[in-house]
Amino acid sequence: MLRLLAYAGFSLLVFLTITPIFIFYSSLPREVIGNLSYAVVAMVEIIALITIAIAWMMFELSRKTQYACLAVMMGLVLIGDLLGLPRLFVLDGVLGSEQAHGTFTGLLILVTRFLAVLALVLSWHYANKHEQIFAQEKVIVASAIIFVTGTISMAVPVSNLPDVGFGITHAFEDITTLILVPTLGMMILGASGYLVRFILKRSITEAMLCGSVLIGVFNHLALFFLAPNGSELAAGFIIPSRVLSYSLILGYVLLTMRTHFRQSYLASSAKSEFLATMSHEIRTPLNGVLGLAQLLRDSKLDESQFERVNGILSSGRALMALLNDILDMSKIEAGRVDLESRQFYPSDITHDIKSFFGSVAEEKNLGIICDDSALSDLVFTGDEVRLRQIFWNLMSNAMKFTAKGSVRFEVTAFDEKPDDLDDMRALRDDETLFHFAIVDTGIGISEERLKLIFSPFTQADNSTMRRYGGTGLGLSIARNLTELMGGRMTVDSVEGQGTRFNVWLPFKTEIVKGHALSVPDIQGEGTAEPLMGARVLVVEDNEINANVVGGMLKRHGVIVTFTPNGREAVHAYRDGVFDLVLMDAHMPVLDGEGATRHIRELERFSGSVRIPIICLTADAFADRHRDFFAAGMDDVLTKPVDERKLYSTLLRFLRERPRSVPSVGSIDITAEHFERQRGAETSAPAHFEKAGQQIGTEETVMDLIDKDRFAEVCSALGKEHFATLINLLPASYQEERGRLLEAASNNDGEALHRAAHTIKGMAANMAALKLADEARNLEGYSGAYGDELHARIAELDKLAEETVAAMHAELS
Structure with a gap:
């Protein structure tokens, strides 16, 4: 009963809302109505065109057939309006007279009107089907209620307009009205369907669409239930009433589009947040897996065990690369990439590229050429990390897909933007445009795949990923970052001959003479040291x-x-x-x-x-x-x-x-x-001193320390000073060990993390590679604060003893 009252209440509300507008418009002089008609028609058709465009866009975005049906309905109504404009401006005739007279134009209008209402009914049908709303019985009841409330509402204009009364018989006598009976029936069916949807869903969008259709029902009922003079008034009112009716449909598609985009944005944000969170969460244990696998590989293994550990490391590093790429891609999609703007030396980046990829090229027996003379003595203002990431991705690709020949990295500076870069933003007054080219002689890319190469998860062909590995995200990330930095990236390739990636980026530059990539040796007298006295x-x-x-x-x-x-x-x-x-x-x-x-x-x-x-x-x-x-x-x-x-x-x-x-x-x-720490050195446990007698072989030293880093620090600090630091290591370790034990006793995860972090940094600076790795693992410890943790600390103690002994052995 409540639902029936809701049907009647909403339909009567719409009818009684449109009735005063009908009365006011009908009471105007004919001359005024004629003058308004042209402006009203123009407004109506513009609203219809906008509604068609938005409804079709919604269909393409959501693939919901309801929106396609609404677009078709508005298109058919628009066509019918345009065809019927001459007759609609003749106010002594009624709507549908041309159809009744059998003219070709009239038949077209009749067909378009009927098909438009059919599209309306189909839109309701597909909307219910998509949302699995089954309410056929309710629609029949709602149709009867709409017919009754519409008939009741006709009493208002009859009592307020002169020379207007009820007159149903004329509808059966005048073919110009009778011919619209099928259209009226279909319109009442469509209105009842959307009325049921509104009562079930109770949303403003459904109310707007239902109200729009009910206005159309009101106009048709007025043609049938008002006396002939009233029918003529109704025919003249149809076009003006469509301003409100079409506006409600336009409002409906706009609100649904807003809802769609909001849901899409939230879904995209949720996906990006999920990917970012999960990649961080997965990377934490994965770092532990890789660290332990690295330590295991450095221990004494037979050939079969060594190969298996290498497999773990290779797979783990591939997974880590995938997680990093997904994290970057999710941030780009979510618009959360914040570019930094600070000064840096671009020659530092190219130097690192030459150093790293030079060794890779040597292993693959490739030539590598890096022409970065254009960057000499320059300082860029921008995001060094993202620029490095772009070049790293492109150079990694070039090395991966090149089996013979060479890879070239070229840099060229331009004071003005070339004409073929119209889609790139204009240079600012203080900017210089740089062209970076990465050219390889690798497998190349086919012409059809070249169009998709910058799409996420895309590689040259389906077999490439299986043969060479990778995620297919690197190029997409590089191009997105390039565009975020105001640049442009293009690619040219010939299958079987090689590929050329072109990166155009604008940078604010300054010239600074004498930037050195190598640390100067100031041992000699008279050497000019730029940092002297700082x-x-x-x-x-x-x-x-x-x-x-x-x-x-x-x-x-x-x-x-x-x-x-x-x-x-x-x-x-x-x-x-x-x-x-x-x-x-x-x-x-x-x-x-x-x-x-x-x-x-x-x-x-x-x-x-x-x-x-x-x-x-x-x-x-x-x-x-x-x-x-x-x-x-x-x-x-x-x-x-x-x-x-x-x-x-x-x-x-x-x-x-x-x-x-x-x-x-x-x-x-x-x-x-x-x-205090120097004094504490004398109180260091005696087993640190004994450890030197147990460790001494070259193999053990290489297990515990990074020999290259050890030599670098020793050279930088001097052998005597470095020996003093090695002697201080036991006391420094014992101080942090005390904090570890205190944290274990108090179940204080933050204190445990802080102490392990300090040991990690201290060991890394001293080239104690294995001790730093173990401290890193302990830094991420999430187990029970009991025997397991104390066992881990005991293992760290033993490793610290062996490390100090290994350092003494290496230093001597």
């Missing part, structure tokens, strides 16, 4: 890490001041004068991010010149790096600290910066803070 504050809570960095800096004439935590760093900055700060990320009392924010606040209050703050961290994830930049840091260097990279970074920030004048209060805080 005052650098090193904020590091671990003595070994502080000494490693300090030794590298002092080698270049840098005056170094140390502080053990962020709070003392803020005090040192306030009381002293420095040219640059090297800030550790994880420290007790106040971490690097907090200290940086305090220093930036002091700068704002004092109005002093911004001091460069470089983060030193073992966190390699880009998400954490963004946090550091957000805190106010200017660059990030990951541990183990590479001397060439450290030198290059300091040179970039300090080359043009005026040297500071040291204040009286500037002191070296290291001696005070680390004296």
